[in-house]
Amino acid sequence: xxxxxxxxxxxxxxxxxxxxxxxxxxxxxxxxxxxxxxxxxxxxxxxxxxxxxxxxxxxxxxxxxxxxxxxxxxxxxxxxxxxxxxxxxxxxxxxxxxxxxxxxxxxxxxxxxxxxxxxxxxxxxxxxxxxxxxxxxxxxxxxxxxxxxxxxxxxxxxxxxxxxxxxxxxxxxxxxxxxxxxxxxxxxxxxxxxxxxxxxxxxxxxxxxxxxxxxxxxxxxxxxxxxxxxxxxxxxxxxxxxxxxxxxxxxxxxxxxxxxxxxxxxxxxxxxxxxxxxxxxxxxxxxxxxxxxxxxxxxxxxxxxxxxxx
Amino acid sequence: xxxxxxxxxxxxxxxxxxxxxxxxxxxxxxxxxxxxxxxxxxxxxxxxxxxxxxxxxxxxxxxxxxxxxxxxxxxxxxxxxxxxxxxxxxxxxxxxxxxxxxxxxxxxxxxxxxxxxxxxxxxxxxxxxxxxxxxxxxxxxxxxxxxxxxxxxxxxxxxxxxxxxxxxxxxxxxxxxxxxxxxxxxxxxxxxxxxxxxxxxxxxxxxxxxxxxxxxxxxxxxxxxxxxxxxxxxxxxxxxxxxxxxxxxxxxxxxxxxxxxxxxxxxxxx
Numbered sequence: 270x271x272x273x274x275x276x277x278x279x280x281x282x283x284x285x286x287x288x289x290x291x292x293x294x295x296x297x298x299x300x301x302x303x304x305x306x307x308x309x310x311x312x313x314x315x316x317x318x319x320x321x322x323x324x325x326x327x328x329x330x331x332x333x334x335x336x337x338x339x340x341x342x343x344x345x346x347x348x349x350x351x352x353x354x355x356x357x358x359x360x361x362x363x364x365x366x367x368x369x370x371x372x373x374x375x376x377x378x379x380x381x382x383x384x385x386x387x388x389x390x391x392x393x394x395x396x397x398x399x400x401x402x403x404x405x406x407x408x409x410x411x412x413x414x415x416x417x418x419x420x421x422x423x424x425x426x427x428x429x430x431x432x433x434x435x436x437x438x439x440x441x442x443x444x445x446x447x448x449x450x451x452x453x454x455x456x457x458x459x460x461x462x463x464x465x466x467x468x469x470x471x472x473x474x475x476x477x478x479x480x481x482x483x484x485x486x487x488x489x490x491x492x493x494x495x496x497x498x499x500x501x502x503x504x505x506x507x508x509x510x511x512x513x514x515x516x517x518x519x520x521x522x523x524x525x526x527x528x529x530x531x532x533x534x535x536x537x538x539x540x541x542x543x544x545x546x547x548x549x550x551x552x553x554x555x556x557x558x559x560x561x562x563x564x565x566x567x568x569x570x571x572x573x574x575x576x577x578x579x
Numbered sequence: 580x581x582x583x584x585x586x587x588x589x590x591x592x593x594x595x596x597x598x599x600x601x602x603x604x605x606x607x608x609x610x611x612x613x614x615x616x617x618x619x620x621x622x623x624x625x626x627x628x629x630x631x632x633x634x635x636x637x638x639x640x641x642x643x644x645x646x647x648x649x650x651x652x653x654x655x656x657x658x659x660x661x662x663x664x665x666x667x668x669x670x671x672x673x674x675x676x677x678x679x680x681x682x683x684x685x686x687x688x689x690x691x692x693x694x695x696x697x698x699x700x701x702x703x704x705x706x707x708x709x710x711x712x713x714x715x716x717x718x719x720x721x722x723x724x725x726x727x728x729x730x731x732x733x734x735x736x737x738x739x740x741x742x743x744x745x746x747x748x749x750x751x752x753x754x755x756x757x758x759x760x761x762x763x764x765x766x767x768x769x770x771x772x773x774x775x776x777x778x779x780x781x782x783x784x785x786x787x788x789x790x791x792x793x794x795x796x797x798x799x800x801x802x803x804x805x806x807x808x809x810x811x812x813x814x815x816x817x818x819x820x821x822x823x824x825x826x827x828x829x830x831x832x833x834x835x836x837x838x839x840x841x842x843x844x845x846x847x848x849x
Contacts, residue, residue: 353662
């Protein structure tokens with residue numbers, strides 16, 4: 270569905286993307302992971318034919334030619350920054366449906382499925398809607414206009430955690446058949462949505478594989494979070510430090526974040542129970558992106574980058 | 580099709596903007612005031628007094644229309660770039676050429692609509708008082724061409740500017756420069772540096788504000804003394820029709836060349 274061969278892009282002397290080879294199958298949900306400035310948005314601009322590039326790109330059977338608009342009919346795009354238009358939601362949907370040469374019914378019914386029927390919210394000006402609602406409107410347009418590929422460029426960057434989870438849940442439900450490539454620098458988002466991860470680092474493709482493969486390749490087991498009453502946090506931290514399965518530990522006013530040795534999460538839970546610690550919540554947190562990228566850099570050839578996808 | 584959609588959206592957006600109604604309001608108020616002042620002269624002097632009234636309206640257009648056209652077009656691309664609207668638009672199945680054409684049509688359409696509202700009120704009063712409609716129609720037509728030229732210039736600046744603020748400051752400077760380099764400012768400069776008179780005449784035609792002024796004065800058969808020294812010399816050299824044609828040609832050339840340069844700047848920005 271999406272194929273890049275020898276994809277490269279420079280801005281002046283700065284090499285942003287260098288010789289990327291990748292392939293994404295139809296219906297795959299792929300996360301594009303990288304720190305700010307890693308080239309995620311540039312890759313999207315290449316896919317949308319908005320900028321010139323080296324190498325070859327094909328999207329949904331179309332060869333991407335910079336400046337040509339045909340490929341954009343097949344791509345639904347949701348940017349990081351919600352665009353400001355002096356329009357009502359209905360005008361916005363009507364305008365962009367007409368630009369994409371599709372009937373307004375498709376986006377309207379997708380918006381209804383996203384919990385934003387135009388009958389209720391259509392008369393509101395875009396600048397009266399919350400960030401999450403605008404992102405849903407963009408998503409409704411992208412999905413409802415028959416796009417076979419959906420590009421999401423850090424669509425939740427300005428949303429609170431609740432709105433972020435809600436948006437991703439809706440994407441999973443509605444875009445089940447759509448090929449999805451979404452950029453993020455948040456590992457927790459990737460867990461929610463992605464089948465596969467591409468990591469951009471230093472202009473190159475540092476990793477291509479599943480999330481589990483990424484954890485293995487970087488020795489980056491998820492961290493464990495244990496909430497505790499504020500006055501008990503210090504005691505919980507002190508007790509856990511004595512546990513042999515704990516390799517590292519950080520405490521704050523709300524609880525303790527623990528790194529365990531190997532696959533010892535259950536052992537840690539048993540320790541908590543045996544010691545009668547006042548833990549009120551237990552959940553996993555993904556490792557930090559910086560940690561993952563550091564490991565990828567230091568491991569070098571240990572990463573399963575094959576460019577073949579899946 | 581795409582450019583038309585973009586133009587319609589541009590006009591709709593502009594009609595909601597304050598400058599649209601400010602522009603229309605200035606012309607409604609100015610036109611009506613001038614017609615009322617002209618009324619006294621009409622009964623005594625006949626048609627000539629309307630020449631004065633229209634000359635007043637022309638002076639108003641000379642100051643206001645370039646500024647409105649520059650400010651609205653200057654913000655059109657740079658502003659959309661700043662708010663993310665341009666990036667989102669360009670991610671749709673549209674070309675940069677279509678977007679530029681749509682922006683030009685949208686802003687020009689809105690400026691023209693506000694002029695039609697403004698001149699329309701003046702024309703209605705003039706018609707009630709039995710004044711010929713042709714001079715007002717000609718004034719409207721030339722003001723539209725003046726607006727189109729400045730929309731092209733403003734969009735050119737907007738395509739090159741990185742921010743709306745920068746575009747606005749550049750177009751405002753341009754507006755001042757075009758006005759300051761009108762007949763009196765030019766005269767002073769040419770006397771100071773002793774440049775040949777031919778250069779002054781050419782510059783009077785090259786400056787779109789001056790070209791509009793010369794074309795309108797020649798068209799309305801106002802006092803040739805109002806043309807200024809360069810205009811009077813041009814009238815001598817080219818004749819009335821030649822002067823109108825040359826000045827109109829200058830405005831059309833500004834419209835086309837600035838449009839071409841702006842589109843080139845916009846489409847090559849990859």
